[in-house]
Amino acid sequence: MLGKGGKRKFDEHEDGLEGKVVSPTDGPSKVSYTLQRQTIFNISLMKLYNHRPLTEPSLQKTVLINNMLRRIQEELKQEGSLRPVFVTASQPADPLSDNFREAQPAFSHLASQPLLPTDFVSTTPLESCLTPASLLEDDTFCTSPTVQHDGPTKPPPPALQPVKDSFSSALDEIEELCPAPTSAEAVAAEATADDSKDHPSESNIQKPEGFPESRAADSKLMDSLPGNFEITTSTGFLTDLTLDDILFADIDTSMYDFDPCTSATGAASKMAPVSADELLKTLAPYSSQPVTPNQPFKMDLTELDHIMEVLVGS
Amino acid sequence: FSGAGGGNDIQWCFSQVKGAVDDDVAEADIISTVEFNHSGELLATGDKGGRVVIFQQEQENKTQSHSRGEYNVYSTFQSHEPEFDYLKSLEIEEKINKIRWLPQKNAAQFLLSTNDKTIKLWKISERDKRPEGYNLKEEDGRYRDPTTVTTLRVPVFRPMDLMVEASPRRIFANAHTYHINSISINSDYETYLSADDLRINLWHLEITDRSFNIVDIKPANMEELTEVITAAEFHPNSCNTFVYSSSKGTIRLCDMRASALCDRHSKLFEEPEDPSNRSFFSEIISSISDVKFSHSGRYMMTRDYLSVKIWDLNMENRPVETYQVHEYLRSKLCSLYENDCIFDKFECCWNGSDRQVSFFSLIVMTGSYNNFFRMFDRNTKRDITLEASRENNKPRTVLKPRKVCASGKRKKDEISVDSLDFNKKILHTAWHPKENIIAVATTNNLYIFQDKMN
Numbered sequence: 146m147l148g149k150g151g152k153r154k155f156d157e158h159e160d161g162l163e164g165k166v167v168s169p170t171d172g173p174s175k176v177s178y179t180l181q182r183q184t185i186f187n188i189s190l191m192k193l194y195n196h197r198p199l200t201e202p203s204l205q206k207t208v209l210i211n212n213m214l215r216r217i218q219e220e221l222k223q224e225g226s227l228r229p230v231f232v233t234a235s236q237p238a239d240p241l242s243d244n245f246r247e248a249q250p251a252f253s254h255l256a257s258q259p260l261l262p263t264d265f266v267s268t269t270p271l272e273s274c275l276t277p278a279s280l281l282e283d284d285t286f287c288t289s290p291t292v293q294h295d296g297p298t299k300p301p302p303p304a305l306q307p308v309k310d311s312f313s314s315a316l317d318e319i320e321e322l323c324p325a326p327t328s329a330e331a332v333a334a335e336a337t338a339d340d341s342k343d344h345p346s347e348s349n350i351q352k353p354e355g356f357p358e359s360r361a362a363d364s365k366l367m368d369s370l371p372g373n374f375e376i377t378t379s380t381g382f383l384t385d386l387t388l389d390d391i392l393f394a395d396i397d398t399s400m401y402d403f404d405p406c407t408s409a410t411g412a413a414s415k416m417a418p419v420s421a422d423e424l425l426k427t428l429a430p431y432s433s434q435p436v437t438p439n440q441p442f443k444m445d446l447t448e449l450d451h452i453m454e455v456l457v458g459s
Numbered sequence: 460f461s462g463a464g465g466g467n468d469i470q471w472c473f474s475q476v477k478g479a480v481d482d483d484v485a486e487a488d489i490i491s492t493v494e495f496n497h498s499g500e501l502l503a504t505g506d507k508g509g510r511v512v513i514f515q516q517e518q519e520n521k522t523q524s525h526s527r528g529e530y531n532v533y534s535t536f537q538s539h540e541p542e543f544d545y546l547k548s549l550e551i552e553e554k555i556n557k558i559r560w561l562p563q564k565n566a567a568q569f570l571l572s573t574n575d576k577t578i579k580l581w582k583i584s585e586r587d588k589r590p591e592g593y594n595l596k597e598e599d600g601r602y603r604d605p606t607t608v609t610t611l612r613v614p615v616f617r618p619m620d621l622m623v624e625a626s627p628r629r630i631f632a633n634a635h636t637y638h639i640n641s642i643s644i645n646s647d648y649e650t651y652l653s654a655d656d657l658r659i660n661l662w663h664l665e666i667t668d669r670s671f672n673i674v675d676i677k678p679a680n681m682e683e684l685t686e687v688i689t690a691a692e693f694h695p696n697s698c699n700t701f702v703y704s705s706s707k708g709t710i711r712l713c714d715m716r717a718s719a720l721c722d723r724h725s726k727l728f729e730e731p732e733d734p735s736n737r738s739f740f741s742e743i744i745s746s747i748s749d750v751k752f753s754h755s756g757r758y759m760m761t762r763d764y765l766s767v768k769i770w771d772l773n774m775e776n777r778p779v780e781t782y783q784v785h786e787y788l789r790s791k792l793c794s795l796y797e798n799d800c801i802f803d804k805f806e807c808c809w810n811g812s813d814r815q816v817s818f819f820s821l822i823v824m825t826g827s828y829n830n831f832f833r834m835f836d837r838n839t840k841r842d843i844t845l846e847a848s849r850e851n852n853k854p855r856t857v858l859k860p861r862k863v864c865a866s867g868k869r870k871k872d873e874i875s876v877d878s879l880d881f882n883k884k885i886l887h888t889a890w891h892p893k894e895n896i897i898a899v900a901t902t903n904n905l906y907i908f909q910d911k912m913n
Contacts, residue, residue: 181793185739188797200550201575204637204656205687205706206802209743212685217739 186217469822469895470911471845473852475529477514478904480849490900492887496560496568499811499891502530502898503570504905505555509539511572511625513583514905527894527909534583536625539574551576557642559651561664569628571651575638578653580629580664588616634660634670641691647698654691654703657684661715673721674703674713689747689804696756704761708745710770728770730777740792740801748804760823762807765789767823767835782835782842785827787865787876800828800881811892826885829874830901831861847885847899847906857911 189210196202479488487508494503502514512535517528542551552575561569567584592614595603637655644651652673653660659674674691678684687706694700699715711724732741744764752759758779761768765786768778784805788795795801810822823835827844835842844861852858864873887900895910 182739185793185796192799198549200552201547201638203802205689205746206799208684208687209706209746209802212742213739215685216742 182217182220186214189214189217470857471897471908472855472857472911473906474527474854474896474909475907476849476852476904477512477530477532477907484903488903490887490903490905491554491556492558493889493898493900493905494558494560494570495889495891495898496570497562497892499893499896501533501560501568502889502907503558503560504900505538505558505572506903507552507554509537509541509553509555509574511536511538511555511558511570511581513623527896527912530907534623534625536581538572538579538581538627539577542576556639559642559644561644562648571642571644573639573642573653576632576635578631578639578642578662579627580631581625582628583623583625586622586624587618587620589619590614591617629664629667631662631667631670634662640689641703643692643701645693645698646696650698652691652693652701654688656687659688659691659701659703659721671719673715673719675720675722690750692750692752692759694756695752695754702750702752702759704747704750706746707742708747708763710747710750710759710761712772726772726775728775728778730768736789738792740796743796743801744792749806751807751809753809760807760809762805762825764801764803764805767807767825769823769837780837782823782833784825784833785863787863791876795881798881800884803884804886805884806887808888808890811890811894824888824890824897826888826899828881828884829863829879830883830885831863832885832888832899845908847901847904849904855911858908 192210193207193214478490479485487506487510489507490504491507492503492505495501496503500516502516504512504514506512513533514530515533516530519528538555539553541553543549544551554574555572556575557571557573559571561571563569567582570581570583572579572581591598592612594608594611594614595605597603631653635653635655635658637657639653639655641654642651643654649665650661650663653662653670654674657675657677658672660670661673662670674688676686676688685707689704689706691701691703694702700712701715702710702712704710708729710728712726712728713721714725715721717723717725732745747761747763749762750759757772759770759772761770761778762784765788766784767782769780769782771779792801805826807823807825810824821837823837824832826832830847831844832847833842833844844863845858846861862870862873863879864870864875866876869875883901885899885901889898891897897908899906899908
């Protein structure tokens, strides 16, 4: 599965991660607790998002992994280490700092997030929502129409402007955190330092944040948990990918570099300019269908290219 | 162990092994369920390829008192085929999740087999005679010219080679949105339940186009889903009572007389978490993978990842007994989470129910890794670890107990935790209802062990 390389059954070196339960309050073992927690968080994300089943994945497994992620996020939240995360492109004009969103890949808590984009829902094109197959279900419970790994569903071009705003301010934040963004060691060192547990948290959050939820205020005759609890066809997947996903996916990778568990996702260099192709490639694992660029998507990529160049200053 | 008979320990001996010998396991051959019928004469297995193989026990040879009858293939049929859900663009696996036998009412045998979505009632019948001597047909089936018939005769049945036919008599479909994990036949022998991740349905064996939903734990907002149903079973004596277990380690007992939709449980069985053992994986390892009532119905047994628990139906706040199956894995949970082994669903079973052999549900059996399986004697509190392996297994040789060395110096004949093969898992075991014969399924082989008869 995840490569630490080599034999994986029982690794003696795993004692740092395995072994006794480490309580978060232990002094010297706090680092290893944090490390263990982060490892588990990453593993959980990988399990949810790298799974390309031909058959529906086990709902029980998905629920348990989601609960794990949620618990860890709760913990992080309680520790107060969560920084305001990036607003999604669907919430234009909101300054970053106002928008604290729990980074849960599969859940969004309506109650706790007044800024949840019910406003943009109306622009959600039906065809980019979940498979209409669910309409045939007897249940008429309707939940969010989110697709797996979904970003808010809306026509991509209008997203560009707000994305740019939020993204650049987000980028500034990152640069604050990582004075030497091109140095893997610096990032790693900071990330693993006790006093900057913000970093792992943030990087962890970024990834799920890159798949923000969209909620349907109107009822849709489907019950599908975003991405995880209801398998949808991937026909709608690509159209639901927004720039957020692409951009954040890129950033995430860089933050994860110190972490062996996520090295499998591809070690994009931090903040280095990436071409749209590379971005597409990083996204390919998340889609169970071959990437077939459609018109609006193509347009995004060129603009994306441009943005990347500007931001990274190449 | 103390058998109810006379206080002798059961000594398990290898009897038979069925299945391919080579190490290369064909995916379709992976055994996914094992079940004896009510008399123990028939032993059914289901596999990932959707096939059911039924073995039949030879009639005991009265002169051969040193072994019980062997099991030989009786019938093989394709129960389920893979399907494709076009609407979701997903395959529906043909893997047989569960088989349950109906008690025998006439010459034919009936069983329910289910995959993720569809339950089927199969009739297995024997044909060992055929009619001969038709007036209008030749023996090969060709029709005779009626004008050539000069005399009439009555056709007679003549013996033929035994033919075992399996035919699907009922197909119970389209009632489950999620994956079926359990089926359980009611003690009224007329109804049965089927449970998926979020719902439990009640069926009548004769009616295929209608089923009644009796439990629904699906939240209005799927994003609030945190718990699923993992197993369900009818009470052995009370036809209105059933239990279902959850991924959070709880068991709910429901009474169908209370309301049509049993969303409110009558009893909730849950053990408080042991704070000293808390870890990131506490919830996952508490998820119950199997639940089985004792024969009397007074107790029930649950299997979670590391232990087997016996519950008294009259006591909801904690189990009466807990047996550790492989506690040495507790320190390895992170690895097991990573390689998905932590999600393995081990089943458990009681010893046989025949009153002459063991009136009480005394012994619990369950599987582990490295092709080990474990038995716990509730009376003596002793336990044993045995291995299902083709090596060192001669018929009528008593199985040697195994031991896993958790840490420290490994003694001779012990196996260290790090050497365990986690691809060799025993998830399914079954105990003959009347005799001390057990069926243990490794990945693609079925082992039969029996009590050493003196």
